Amino acid sequence: MITFNCHSLICPLCGQIPVQRGGSLVCPENHTFDIARQGYVNLLPVQQKHSLAPGDTPEMLSARRIFLNEGHYSPICADVVQALGEVPGGVSDIVDVGCGEGYYTCEFLGNYPKAHIIGADISKAAVKMAASRTKQISWITATASHLPIADRSADAVTAVFSLLCEEEFARILRPGGRVIEVTSGTDHLIELKRIIYDDVFEQHKHPKPMQGFLNEVSCELKRFSMTLSGRQLADLLLMTPHTLRIRPEKRAALEATPSLGLTVEYFVRVLELSSRK
Ligand SMILES: C[S@@+](CC[C@H](N)C(=O)[O-])C[C@H]1O[C@@H](n2cnc3c(N)ncnc32)[C@H](O)[C@@H]1O
Numbered sequence: 001m002i003t004f005n006c007h008s009l010i011c012p013l014c015g016q017i018p019v020q021r022g023g024s025l026v027c028p029e030n031h032t033f034d035i036a037r038q039g040y041v042n043l044l045p046v047q048q049k050h051s052l053a054p055g056d057t058p059e060m061l062s063a064r065r066i067f068l069n070e071g072h073y074s075p076i077c078a079d080v081v082q083a084l085g086e087v088p089g090g091v092s093d094i095v096d097v098g099c100g101e102g103y104y105t106c107e108f109l110g111n112y113p114k115a116h117i118i119g120a121d122i123s124k125a126a127v128k129m130a131a132s133r134t135k136q137i138s139w140i141t142a143t144a145s146h147l148p149i150a151d152r153s154a155d156a157v158t159a160v161f162s163l164l165c166e167e168e169f170a171r172i173l174r175p176g177g178r179v180i181e182v183t184s185g186t187d188h189l190i191e192l193k194r195i196i197y198d199d200v201f202e203q204h205k206h207p208k209p210m211q212g213f214l215n216e217v218s219c220e221l222k223r224f225s226m227t228l229s230g231r232q233l234a235d236l237l238l239m240t241p242h243t244l245r246i247r248p249e250k251r252a253a254l255e256a257t258p259s260l261g262l263t264v265e266y267f268v269r270v271l272e273l274s275s276r277k
Helices: 058-069 074-085 103-111 124-131 166-172 190-196 230-239 248-256
Strands: 019-021 024-026 032-034 040-042 093-097 116-121 138-141 154-160 173-184 214-229 259-273
Touching: 032 040, 040 124, 058 103, 058 124, 058 230, 074 103, 074 154, 074 173, 074 214, 074 259, 093 103, 103 116, 103 154, 116 124, 124 138, 154 166, 166 173, 166 214, 190 230, 190 248, 190 259, 214 230, 230 248, 230 259
Parallel strands: 040 138, 093 116, 093 154, 116 138, 154 173
Antiparallel strands: 019 024, 024 032, 173 259, 214 259
């Protein structure tokens, strides 16, 4: 039987603290959540689910796993790891929201092996795949807007190319804790977009403004270049929403490309609790 670390988790239905009983997490109100044999728990109530299978498809997730495992985005990961190292008071409890197939979450564990880490994603397929990486992380399906996590329990909340829900992240953050967010910059993968679309309308990108629950500690625009083969480009394409829009002849041309140099541009924003709210 899998032992599931439910430290700082709360019941998504009544907010009380669950304990493991056999193969399930059970709260004092007897709300019961099975621990899947793959090592994750579904804590996403049906009423918080907006579609039958929310999130990336298994095909998109497999491409993401291959691409990320090859280390192409390791500089991004290194930036988040560095920001985690700068959290005042240290990081014993980390929540990775929108963890996807778990690449970054596992890297956080590698760098902070004593930390308790929760990997949360709305997609069951993503969390199931993430759980195949390690059972040392508490993998849960949950939505970023209603995290089944106790108030003031997290030292750090990470959101790498996922969703930032300011008020909810502020609720689970302990005083002095930090949110670390990665979002794409205007020129992110611009060379790929120029191949996919006949006209690329350069949309100026910037992380969205805060509403008063969190304050910005820093926001840095970072950039590096990578060169990818046709096969790697195909994986990258599958990881992005562009895969839904690309015309078949453009996809074929891209996959036949011997290699392409690409710009990776992203913001690393660090936020802390605001004293105003
Ligand atoms: C672009 S992927 C990034 C995944 C991972 N952080 C990475 O960079 O490899 C965005 C992830 O956010 C998840 N997601 C989307 N909406 C969400 C929500 N409301 N709550 C939690 N996760 C969500 C998706 O299922 C997907 O796995």
